[in-house]
Amino acid sequence: MSSLFISNASLWLFLYIGYMADINIIDHDNLCVYKPEMVHDLPTGSRRIMQKAGGYIATIKSGVVTFKNDEATGELPGTLIRGARDE
Numbered sequence: 475m476s477s478l479f480i481s482n483a484s485l486w487l488f489l490y491i492g493y494m495a496d497i498n499i500i501d502h503d504n505l506c507v508y509k510p511e512m513v514h515d516l517p518t519g520s521r522r523i524m525q526k527a528g529g530y531i532a533t534i535k536s537g538v539v540t541f542k543n544d545e546a547t548g549e550l551p552g553t554l555i556r557g558a559r560d561e
Contacts, residue, residue: 496534496535496536502529503529506529507527536551538551
């Protein structure tokens with residue numbers, strides 16, 4: 475089994491090829507949250523509150539980069555999980 479091991483004084487990380495992993499690479503010096511905003515992007519036109527964050531170099535889901543430098547790449551490798559529904 476191939477693997478990657480990364481270590482520093484406070485972090486030990488093992489990544490194994492063929493296994494799923496969700497990874498955030500963070501720029502701690504620029505980590506922040508922005509003011510919440512109201513958006514109307516739900517299927518019925520309903521509103522919700524969205525609050526973005528900054529300082530993320532990359533977010534990787536199952537080997538696919540989904541965010542790079544705080545911007546969505548458009549890649550959506552995950553699946554939607556729905557709760558139980560009454561019939």
